[in-house]
Amino acid sequence: MGSAVAPGLPSCESPSFFGRLGASKRVLSYSDCHSPLFPGDQDLLLAAAYVSDAQYNRNVPFETAPQAVRLYYFYNHWTMQAATYFFICVDLSLALFEEPALFPLPLLATSIAEVLCLTAFFGRLVHFAKVTPQMVFWKDTKNICIMVTIVLTLVDLILYGSLDAVNIRSIRWSRPLRPVFLINFPESRQIRRAFRSIRNTLPDILYVFLLFTFSMLVFSLMALKLFGDRRVHSWQFLHCLPRSNTPRVMPAYDFNWWYSLYFITYVIINTYIFMSVFLAVVYNNYRKHLKNEIRKLAYLKRHKMIEAFNILKVKVGPEFVVEEAQWRRLVRTVAPDMSSGHLELLLRISDEGQTGHVDKMNFLRLADLLNIQVVTINIKRHPLEAWVPRVYQSSASLLVQKVVRHRIFVWVFDVIILINAIFIALDEKNPFVSYAEWLFLSLYVIEILLKLYTYEPRAYFGRKQFWNWFDTLIIITALVATVANTTIQSARKYNSQQILDIVLILRILRLLRVIVTVQRFRVIVTTLINIGPTMLTFGGLVFVVYYAFAIVGMEAFHGKVQFFDPNFTTPDALVCGNPALKGSAFSRGRYCKNNFNDLASSFVVLMELTVVNHVLLLADGFALVTHQAAKLYFILFHIVVVILIVNIFIAFILEAFFVAYSLEKSEVETAIEKKIQELGVGIQEEEVQDGKPTDHVDTKDHGDNKRKALEGLYCRIASKKYRTVDALLQWMFESEIAPEDEGPSLDEILNFSPSDMYPKNPNFENSA
């Protein structure tokens, strides 16, 4: 059952139609409210409807789904999603081929491509309309957005095309709207969420920003009056926009100490204090809305599970339950490729008393149960032990194994890696250094061989043994590359620079290994790796902002600044091909390559503006070649990216670390995980996490009869799955709702607002 990522929450705004539609239609309407964290619950509700249908119409084959459901599945099929993404990519990359182009194509070609894309988007939208109740569809701003953008783009295309036909050059003003397709298609939930974050934060940040502007104006006014006749221009004070302070104003210090003190006060107030206030406001909003969203998701999930239970429930004795057969059919439907051992385990957990049916409480936990990744570990003997038992068990062999398992073995290789690092820094032309590299390589190979000798190879290369894979791949690649290079060198007497570069990067990557052996480092690295995927969301967000700004920049500044080869020293090259830049800091600093002449250049310029601080230098430069208003473009970009996005990014990282720290000492263990441990089939996560699965298995004897049935199956709970901020928060929230709490009504859930979440009187713990 594919990863049916369904449209975002906003489309759930009107749940009133639920009563009026049929069962499968009702189920589909839920799909809009799908939680991406626990894909299980969505599919479970759908599957429950299936199972229920199959039950009532016993003559209908189980596989025959209603038309709407099939259409829905087709909509969510990966090919359709891939096609959508393909067309989005094509549409966005058109900017590479349109004037000002990196690879020029005739207008006709790009226009046809764009129309094709628009058709595809429209088709996708129609398909979505088919599987969504009308009311929901039309109430969803996303759909309206897409439609409006399609219409606008068509209008623009026709206008531009007809004007071009009569040789009038106009502006393709609809191009900055293209990222709308990327944002508003259901698949980009995370980017939309980041945008929501920004939108929610705007009102609050606006006030701080006004205050900040006011403070800056007061300072500028004062500077203008007090130092105005002493060569300092008030525009220079904008240099101190947060995170863009430059030393350019400081030489003024040469002539006046008071000015220097004044400037320092200015920086402290406007950079440190206001930047902190910005961060506080952004973080506060981020946290508030994140928690609200998570609360919403958690209650929705519970609601859906209750709905699924209601579809399947049967009255047995005093209470409603789901029969074992139904339950099995349901799980089989949701997870067709689950091993039967795994299924038995889940049943054992859900139906503890082996009563032949699953009660409501246990049924509600099914989504969580399905989300627990159970890895079957077969504790097998080492192949060598099977082949040559006498040799493998000899005292020398056992000593080797003991040495390899010892902590010092790891440390020794850490030291070797560090020594290796020093050698990397040395000059590689020295023959001694290149021989040493061979020595290091062989040491690493020996290390891997020894480990393979000691540990069971299939366990060593287990699915979750990331660092073992990493190690081995790096060493093998380095070995192959070094050998290849030596061969080429001896045959053709020259070094291949590419291969050498690869070898070098591999060598440096090897250093990463040292980090993982230190526990304290691992916490930080793990958190960073866990939030890695979400950090990519910010990549998407930044891409959207960059794209819009790049298109606008290309329209405004295209061709104004030219880059010449540095060896080319005509007067034109010195002023970046524009006489207006003569003597400016822009041309003196050789910033000519910072131009908007094509999409790639524009992106690089915007990226630079984000991370380094010459925003005002460029603003000055481009204001010279076009108009003073050009400065606005750069200031606006700085505000959007540096004040808003960077702060949200920091807020996100802070939140991730705070959650990680608050969980550091507590045990992340749900009731379900506990039960698996109780059944005696769990392997402690820690033992495996070390990168070296040991043979030791939790063999406490309680529940021995139960274990018999599950012989051969050892479950490793992939509890790392919970270690993303969202999932952790959701887990925490769920563990706080009482199991019998059915939560508020769907209407209420969908209208949760962040402000009614906080208690009237905040308490000491959560206050700060």
Added chain:
Amino acid sequence: MGSAVAPGLPSCESPSFFGRLGASKRVLSYSDCHSPLFPGDQDLLLAAAYVSDAQYNRNVPFETAPQAVRLYYFYNHWTMQAATYFFICVDLSLALFEEPALFPLPLLATSIAEVLCLTAFFGRLVHFAKVTPQMVFWKDTKNICIMVTIVLTLVDLILYGSLDAVNIRSIRWSRPLRPVFLINFPESRQIRRAFRSIRNTLPDILYVFLLFTFSMLVFSLMALKLFGDRRVHSWQFLHCLPRSNTPRVMPAYDFNWWYSLYFITYVIINTYIFMSVFLAVVYNNYRKHLKNEIRKLAYLKRHKMIEAFNILKVKVGPEFVVEEAQWRRLVRTVAPDMSSGHLELLLRISDEGQTGHVDKMNFLRLADLLNIQVVTINIKRHPLEAWVPRVYQSSASLLVQKVVRHRIFVWVFDVIILINAIFIALDEKNPFVSYAEWLFLSLYVIEILLKLYTYEPRAYFGRKQFWNWFDTLIIITALVATVANTTIQSARKYNSQQILDIVLILRILRLLRVIVTVQRFRVIVTTLINIGPTMLTFGGLVFVVYYAFAIVGMEAFHGKVQFFDPNFTTPDALVCGNPALKGSAFSRGRYCKNNFNDLASSFVVLMELTVVNHVLLLADGFALVTHQAAKLYFILFHIVVVILIVNIFIAFILEAFFVAYSLEKSEVETAIEKKIQELGVGIQEEEVQDGKPTDHVDTKDHGDNKRKALEGLYCRIASKKYRTVDALLQWMFESEIAPEDEGPSLDEILNFSPSDMYPKNPNFENSA
């Protein structure tokens, strides 16, 4: 009873002597654990001992305190504290007069001054030892620190003096230790706390720092190898130390796009991500230790109050109580200048049933009660109404009053101020502009007169009406200065630049008024003003760090770089008087004034290094004139100030805002404040906060008989007092301890650790 700020917490480590000492000695021992937030409780305990002594020995006059207590009061007397601060200032300012001096004095003079200071410090220490139990004194690291520093300084002085006598120049190595006196004398509790913050954070931050260094090394290594032969030096990568990124590496972008992308990745990882992680770690620690400290203080306070109760308690019926007479005597002792109406009010609150005694629960709240500032507001009629009632009550007069009270009146003046701002920016030589300034001034004067006409003048200039005072003072000063300037101008035909500058600053300050009228701005401004005093703590911290670095810098770099007048264009001036700097970025950028030739210059250089980003430029420059090791000095400074102190500063501001936000919607109202409201003698804070106290008073009729007794006294609760982070957190924590909870034992309280505060399973609310 003066503000007896007593030594910090560490001296409370051994409470075991309590049992063995007498009552007053016991009380004194507590004084070390004094909470600076609620000065009441300390004095209360002392006063309880007094009152109790007076009770048992009726023939001893009440005022005769035991010798130890008198010595203790003398120790805490403001003259002694002022003297200590004076000597600390003298000691620290010696650096101005010692070589390399700003104002050179002979060695003998500075040595004598230093010995004098040391004697004073020693005397203060001896005095402290007299009033502190021996065990506590010797266990306190502060005292040991001071003693060791005194001895080291003396040794250094003698060594340096004798070497100087035989003309051997050595180093005064003890000088960087001088801030020890500032930190370790009991009066600098806040600075010590910030230092504790740093110390607590160090272990955690060390790991992040190692990881950061590692990541930087990997990037540098890669850059060295990949771009090394293309003119990029790996040292340049240090340019990207957090918050110090410069565009200096970017011109390299001219020749390689890959390099540019590589550089951007580097900045994103090492600046944004690592800086956020640093902030997360620092903030997490800051919060943890802050809460622990506050928990400690809250329990200590309760402990002291219980102790005081136990001293005074009398058994009445089934329970212990404090008699009304004793209670009155106690309050009179603690607050001799309290009005009798105020005292009656407190008694009414504490002894609600008018039973003639105060029970334990109410007694424990006494410190809080005393901390509530009760302002007696006499609702008087306007003087004009008393003098010329008919005129003042005429319809025209009433209309004027109505207009002035109207919201639009405020808005009109806000608009006028904004128009004024535009005029300030215009050229003041234009006669039209200077006439306009007269117009504005008269408008402001009219505004103040109108307000004084409408509001009761004594209420308008009430104690808490900050903005009214601000307004009036600024306008009057501006009026006087403008008139004075005009007089001078017409008499002597020239403008006094000083007066013009003052007038200008006053005019700009007037703009601040606009902010206060917008509610949303006020929240931010109020929070910033509230944390202002604590921000000064960071000033102290930074001063200490600067001082130590400045002294070291002066020893190392003194005279290496010279500053010449900019008009002086000898070759020496171009290279800052040091040929080693020829052609360096340091001399090219005219950084010659960035030298360590005296204390003032050093401070300015270090301040600049904090706020602007030429740390590596200076490091390079000073490495040229001295030794490569000089770079270490600058890097170390950057790490200490920018990574540690700036992050703690940001953490502090974040915390302040989070507390402010979490309280925004809740009502900060303690049980006591509620009771005052119940008694019907409270004026709502909001009504007064507006800057315009209204005549409306809460006249709900419940408790009318009680009110009769308190006639004429209206209490405004200075609830703003609670609006500092510490006080707010303590208030929150106290409201969570049950009133009957006696808290853990003193031993436990003093050994609270931040780690045992967090619950095993963090909950959703406080997790992040």
